[in-house]
Amino acid sequence: MEDLSLHILDIAENSIAAGAHNISIVVNEDAAHDLLTIEITDDGKGMSAEVLRSAADPFYTTRTTREIGFGLALLKDAAEMASGGMEIQSTPNLGTKVRATFQLSHIDRKPLGDMVETITALLCSSVEVHVLYVHARDGNKVVFDTREIRDELGSISLNSVKAISVIRGYLNQEEDTLAH
Amino acid sequence: MGKIAIEDLAKIQEAARYKIALRQGAGRVRINVHMGTCGIAAGARGILTAVMKEIEARNLHDVIITNSGCAGLCSQEPMMTIEVLGEPAPVKYVLLTPEKITKIIDMHVLKGQVVKECALALGSERTR
Numbered sequence: 001m002e003d004l005s006l007h008i009l010d011i012a013e014n015s016i017a018a019g020a021h022n023i024s025i026v027v028n029e030d031a032a033h034d035l036l037t038i039e040i041t042d043d044g045k046g047m048s049a050e051v052l053r054s055a056a057d058p059f060y061t062t063r064t065t066r067e068i069g070f071g072l073a074l075l076k077d078a079a080e081m082a083s084g085g086m087e088i089q090s091t092p093n094l095g096t097k098v099r100a101t102f103q104l105s106h107i108d109r110k111p112l113g114d115m116v117e118t119i120t121a122l123l124c125s126s127v128e129v130h131v132l133y134v135h136a137r138d139g140n141k142v143v144f145d146t147r148e149i150r151d152e153l154g155s156i157s158l159n160s161v162k163a164i165s166v167i168r169g170y171l172n173q174e175e176d177t178l179a180h
Numbered sequence: 181m182g183k184i185a186i187e188d189l190a191k192i193q194e195a196a197r198y199k200i201a202l203r204q205g206a207g208r209v210r211i212n213v214h215m216g217t218c219g220i221a222a223g224a225r226g227i228l229t230a231v232m233k234e235i236e237a238r239n240l241h242d243v244i245i246t247n248s249g250c251a252g253l254c255s256q257e258p259m260m261t262i263e264v265l266g267e268p269a270p271v272k273y274v275l276l277t278p279e280k281i282t283k284i285i286d287m288h289v290l291k292g293q294v295v296k297e298c299a300l301a302l303g304s305e306r307t308r
Contacts, residue, residue, distance in 0.1 A: 001221050010220045017249065071217045121215070121225050124232065126246045152189050161236040161245065166191040 001074055003113025004038065004102075009121055010071040011040045011098055016125050018044030018096065023122070024132040027115065029104060031138050036084075036102040036109065047090040055088055075100055082109035116171040119144065120164050135178065142174040207244035209289050210263040211235075216250025222257035223276075230278040231260070234285045243289060256300060262288055272300040 001007050008025060015023045020042035028037045047055060058073035075098070076086040084101035102109045119133050123146070133144040144167075213219070213228045228247060235243050251259060256274035262284070263270040271294050273284055280298050287293045 006220050006225065009215075009225055010217050013215055013220070013249070074217065074221075117225055117229055120232075121228050121247075124228065124245055124247065125215075126248060149189065149192060161232045163192045164232060165236050166188060170185070170188045 001078065001110070003111045004036075004078065005113030005115045005118040007071070007075045007078060007100075007110075008038060008040060008115070009118040011075060012042075012118075012122055013125070014071055015040065015042035015044050015096070016122075016127055016129060018042065018046070020044035020095065020129060022130045022132070024134075025119075026134045027112065027136070028134075029112075029137040031104060034104045036082075036104045036112075038100045038102075039097065041095065041097040043095040046092040046094050046096055047088075048092050052088060052090050055090075056086065072098070078102075078110055082106035084109075116168055116175060119171060120168050123164050123167065124161075135175070137178045140178050142171075142178060144171060144174070208242040208265045209240075210244045210246065211289075212261045212263075213245070213247045214249065214251050214257065214259045214261070215247040216254075216257075218250055218254035219257045219259065222254075224258040226278060227258045227260060227276050227281060230281040231285070234281055238285065238290070240289070253300070259300075264288070264292065267292075273298045274300045 001010070008027075012023050012025065022043045024039070024041045026037075026039040026041075028035075030037070056072045056076045058070050072086070072088070079086045079100040079102055082102040083106050084103060086098065086100040088096065088098050090096040115133070115135060119131060122129065122131055131144070131146050133142070135142040149167075211231055213224055213231060215224045215228070224247075228245070231245055235245065251261075251272070253259065253272075253274070258276045259272060259274050260276060261270050261272050271288065273280070273295070276298070280295075284295050284298060287295050
């Protein structure tokens with residue numbers, strides 16, 4: 001993976017494969033503590049303690065747990081390359097939370113990449129999911145919640161390329177407000 | 181920041197009037213971008229965005245865009261599968277680039293001509 005936004009998309013695709021209806025993605029860039037934190041939380045089917053133990057093992061893959069795959073192993077590796085780490089909390093039938101930390105200034109820390117592309121890609125996944133996206137950088141914050149749009153517009157569906165195009169434009173503007 | 185602006189909401193509402201379904205409905209064409217770990221690492225996200233932009237630019241109302249996981253041919257990623265109503269079989273396109281997407285949408289989706297040089301394979305084996 002070239003950048004962290006691709007890792008995030010990959011982990012969120014796991015969430016969708018695990019039957020999640022709600023996915024929350026929180027990215028926090030904290031220069032004061034030289035820390036980048038990524039948290040992806042879902043309400044998917046979760047993992048048992050046994051599966052959880054092997055979830056980040058790249059050589060652990062069977063047909064029945066195929067949706068776990070390589071993704072977590074790659075994110076863990078990316079975090080550890082940047083003096084960080086990854087932890088997973090998961091409860092069967094309740095959901096999973098993946099948290100990865102990185103030393104923000106580490107020379108091997110991958111760039112964050114294009115979060116707008118990641119969020120819009122999630123919006124056209126094969127199953128409709130609610131996405132909450134928070135991107136904080138040194139006190140400034142972008143918050144995007146598909147529920148907020150639905151609350152404002154009623155039972156409107158976001159599944160059209162036009163709607164996603166509007167959201168892409170909106171998110172790009174919001175991300176620009178975080179510029180250093 | 182914070183709440184999404186009223187004008188943006190209005191644009192989304194306007195957009196919803198177009199019947200360009202992404203994942204359900206009886207579209208004439210179904211485009212499925214493979215978004216497993218392998219696909220994402222090889223550039224599937226850019227391919228998905230390129231597909232969305234091409235469909236929007238051409239104002240196509242009968243194309244469903246969706247995505248799925250690894251299809252088991254990781255070395256051929258990024259891949260997408262196109263199904264057209266009435267065609268005998270879905271076509272898998274491999275080793276995609278945004279440039280190839282433009283061509284495939286023009287030729288296959290609009291004109292019904294499979295872009296052979298981008299397809300994984302065509303037809304079944306023959307001995308001669």
